[in-house]
Amino acid sequence: xxxxxxxxxxxxxxxxxxxxxxxxxxxxxxxxxxxxxxxxxxxxxxxxxxxxxxxxxxxxxxxxxxxxxxxxxxxx
Amino acid sequence: xxxxxxxxxxxxxxxxxxxxxxxxxxxxxxxxxxxxxxxxxxxxxxxxxxxxxxxxxxxxxxxxxxxxxxxxxxxxxxxxxxxxxxxxxxxxxxxxxxxxxxxxxxxxxxxxxxxxxxxxxxxxxxxxxxxxxxxxxxxxxxxxxxxxxxxxxxxxxxxxxxxxxxxxxxxxxxxxxxxxxxxxxxx
Numbered sequence: 328x329x330x331x332x333x334x335x336x337x338x339x340x341x342x343x344x345x346x347x348x349x350x351x352x353x354x355x356x357x358x359x360x361x362x363x364x365x366x367x368x369x370x371x372x373x374x375x376x377x378x379x380x381x382x383x384x385x386x387x388x389x390x391x392x393x394x395x396x397x398x399x400x401x402x403x
Numbered sequence: 404x405x406x407x408x409x410x411x412x413x414x415x416x417x418x419x420x421x422x423x424x425x426x427x428x429x430x431x432x433x434x435x436x437x438x439x440x441x442x443x444x445x446x447x448x449x450x451x452x453x454x455x456x457x458x459x460x461x462x463x464x465x466x467x468x469x470x471x472x473x474x475x476x477x478x479x480x481x482x483x484x485x486x487x488x489x490x491x492x493x494x495x496x497x498x499x500x501x502x503x504x505x506x507x508x509x510x511x512x513x514x515x516x517x518x519x520x521x522x523x524x525x526x527x528x529x530x531x532x533x534x535x536x537x538x539x540x541x542x543x544x545x546x547x548x549x550x551x552x553x554x555x556x557x558x559x560x561x562x563x564x565x566x567x568x569x570x571x572x573x574x575x576x577x578x579x580x581x582x583x584x585x586x587x588x589x590x
Contacts (some may be wrong), residue, residue: 335474339479342473355463357580361457364585371446378581382574389471389570395419395512 349388356381407538415560426571429534433575436527440582443519448587452510456584459502460576463535466495467573470542474566479554480556482549489546489562492569504532517521520590527579534572541565 360377363370386392436532473488503554545565548554554562 335479339475342475342478344466346471349471350464353464353467354461355515357460359458359582360585361453364581365453366440371581374581374585375578377578381577385467385570385574385577389467390567390574392423395423397416 343346345388350383353381405500410585411558418560419566422567424494428544429571432530433578436523437582440523440527443523444587444590446587447520447590448585449505449520449524449583450512450589451584453584455502455507455510456580457505459499460580462495462499462502463573463576466492466499467570469495470566470569474559474562476563477549477554477559478556482554484554485554485562486546486549489542489549493539493542495533495545496542496569500532500535500539503528524583527583531572531575531579533576538565538569538572541568 355376360374364374469488469491473492476482476484476488502568508525511521511524513521513524515521542565545561548561
């Protein structure tokens with residue numbers, strides 16, 4: 328029983344930790360986009376690539392697209 | 404009991420598929436708007452306040468962070484933390500709307516009828532803002548249901564659906580931010 332509680336707390340911490348590092352990465356990339364957009368705006372394609380990279384991380388880690396391919400009611 | 408759990412898992416899988424199909428169909432609208440921007444404006448972009456663009460973008464990113472926390476907390480049965488994080492997400496969504504519709508629309512040096520850049524800017528931000536507004540309304544419903552104790556660690560599809568929708572709105576803005584504020588030279 329205590330083991331289950333510890334396991335639950337550990338998984339909660341890990342999930343919250345993932346949320347933090349994804350957010351930090353998105354923040355750094357967005358600030359990088361801003362700097363590039365202000366000083367070298369013709370680099371539109373590169374900026375779109377960065378946006379696609381950011382979107383990938385949100386779709387995988389925040390939207391949990393992987394849950395679509397599980398059949399066991401994962402997470403609930 | 405086990406058949407109830409099995410039927411909930413089946414329903415959940417169908418709900419997830421339905422939501423993602425809806426989001427894919429909705430994304431065609433946004434892709435269409437983005438392509439319109441590329442065709443009509445090309446290597447130019449509307450002359451907008453870039454600091455304001457960065458600030459509203461940061462608000463939306465931060466709101467996604469708190470929405471993710473809200474979902475994780477509900478999945479672990481921590482209702483007070485879920486309610487707190489969902490509330491913060493709603494406030495940040497409201498501030499984003501205020502920044503775009505209340506400030507950026509007023510500061511823009513053109514109107515919706517002033518040529519291609521006005522049409523593109525107001526159509527893109529308008530459609531997106533409408534999605535943010537519906538997202539905030541959905542979050543309010545989920546927050547209120549959470550307050551009434553309608554979600555549990557085992558069953559909280561409403562929370563998951565609202566979170567996925569909210570992150571989708573964030574993903575759309577990632578591309579719109581580049582298209583409106585960063586790509587090309589200001590007209």
